[in-house]
Amino acid sequence: MPIAKKNQRILIVDDEPQVRRVIAAIVELEGYEYRLAEDAETALEILDREHIDLLISDINMNVMSGVELLGIAVKRYPDLAVIMVTGVDDRETAIETLHMGAYGYVTKPFQSNELIINIANALRRRHLEIDNRRHREELEHLIEERTAELFQSREETIHILSKAAEFRDNETAKHxxxxGHYSELLARLCGLPDSLCRKLKIAAPxxxxxxxxxxxxxxxxxGKLTEEEFDIMKTHCEIGYRILSESTSEILMVxxxxxxxxxxxxxxxxxxxxLAGHDIPISGRIGAICDVFxxxxxxxxxxxxISPEEAMAIMRDGRGSHFDPDLFDRFSENFHLFVEIRSRFSDK
Ligand SMILES: [Fe+2]
Ligand SMILES: [Fe+2]
Incomplete structure (x- = not known):
């Protein structure tokens, strides 16, 4: 068994025993571990079974050519380095294999130095590529994590802000x-785009x-507000708008x-x-139905x-006057889904 050179294992594929022996002798002398295969099928079996760092493959072989083997190997084993071995008359094919993912090629008959340099270069390049990919994957992972954190902290901030408003109000805790849930549901029932539905869920509170x-x-x-007090109360809409509209965040704009x-x-x-009819933005028309319910x-x-059914009976009178009739129909057709949210997030 040859001594391992930094644990690098090379698979040598050639249908000529003579060539296999020569290559094996060279890589063994260099201290690499190696395996031998007399055809592409056997090579694929070995690749399937064992960890191989570098494949040295003849181009012209019976049944499956080295080019076909290369095509399969680079797809199945992206971390594998491949060097092609070719006859003098086949340089064009050899160059083509470089485009397919081979790291280099040597032309028979070759000097042992030529092969050794090719092997060392291929293994070094493979090492760099693996490192690069790992680094890139780590970065991508980090970005995903940070983005998720950012989304979460933004949702939390919005939640805290709406809770702050709630504290000053007679509203119940889960209102x-x-x-958020009612508005998202109604938006989905109206076929609004998914991104808007999700924004509504966070923004409606x-x-x-x-x-x-x-x-x-x-x-x-x-008690009941005087007319003057009610006029002041009504300004909460504009105050809310002024607080939120200064943001560039799409959620806060919703x-x-x-x-x-x-x-x-x-x-x-x-x-x-x-405002009347469709001059009222759809988020406002959705909010009106959900808030009253x-x-x-x-x-x-x-x-x-009052019970949801009683509420529905009262609200039905507002179809077309208070509420957008189309939205109201989606609401009443799927009434049970709203009742379900009500019990899922009940105040009790
Ligand atoms: Fe309000
Ligand atoms: Fe409200």
Missing amino acids: TIRM LHDVGKIGISDTILLKP GAEIAFNHHEKFNGRGYPRG DALTTERPYKDA
Whole structure:
């Protein structure tokens, strides 16, 4: 058994026993470990079974040629280095094999030095390529990790912001979370693009963030608001929009849009701008349905919750006046899915 040269193992494939012997003698003298194969099929069996660093293959062989062997080997074993051995009359083919992934070729008859230099170069190049690839994979992995972290911290920040608004409000703890899920669901039912649906899920909880800017006397007043107080209350839409719209983040921009438009009504009698129909951005039309449904079906300090079915009966009156009729139909056709979210994220 030859001594291993830095544990590098070479597979020599040639149908002429004489050539196999010569190459084996050269690589053995250089201290490489080697295996021998008399045809391409045997070579593939060995490659399948053992770890091989370098393949030295004759081009002209019976049944399967060295070119075919090269084609299979580079596909199956991307870390394998290959050197082709060719006759003088076959230089063109040898050059072609370089394009197929061979690292080099030697022409028979060759000097032992020529082969040794080729082997050393091929193994060095292989080593560099493996290193490079590993480095690249590590980098890609790192980027993936950092991106995931970034997404997570952004979602957390948004969640914290919407919770901050919630604390100042009479809203129940899970209202903002349900708003996210309802809005995402309704968006999907309307066939909106996946990226927008996901943004809505994160951004819809911010719809009332502008309540941060409304005074406690109004926000926490137990009784009915006076007309003047209600006018102030209405400004939470614009305040929310102003807070969020300064961001360049697409999610926060969606949040700004919902904050601004979730109290608009389809007939133009909502606030703050009195937009009507499709002038109301779809995120606002979605937010309106989800917000009202959740408000009706959850308990607040000043009112009891009503059942989802009762809420649906009330909301149906708003189809086409308060709510976008098409969106409302998607909502009512898939009502059970909304009821499911309600029980999954119940306040109790
Ligand atoms: Fe609101
Ligand atoms: Fe709300």
